[in-house]
Amino acid sequence: MKSMIFSEQDTSDFNLGIKLFNEQQFWHAHEAWEAIWRRHPEEERVFLQGLIQLAAAYHHYISRRSFRGMVNNFKKAQSKLELFPAEYCGVKVAQLVDAINIVLELIERRGLKGFDELEAIEIVKIN
Secondary structure (H helix, E strand, O other), X not given: OOOOOOOHHHHHXXXXXXXXXXXXXXXXXXXXXXXXXXXXXXXXXXXXXXXXHHHHHHHHHHXXXXXXXXXXXXXXXXXXXXXXXXXXXXXXXXXXXXXHHHHHHHHHHHOOOOHHHOOOOOXXXXX
């Protein structure tokens, strides 16, 4: 799969999104990536959607405390990001997918229904 072609503004927004994500400012990372998403045609959006949904999952985990929102967004992010090679657009996608899989496997294995049953999950960094 070819990497997306980023304009200078796309590159700036993409890197800002990564910085914000790694600072656990998930809502703002989502907004930075969504700006790029709006500028690209539908067929190029899947990777960005996966990142946006990953940010949304962690936003639900940290800020909104919505277990269902967290799980749904992890699943959506997983289905999109696993379509990409191990590294794409300079992002180690395999690490992101592995982190998602760990959380979803924990939830499935334990049959968790909410945060009360969930131990703290590790928040992945994008590098």
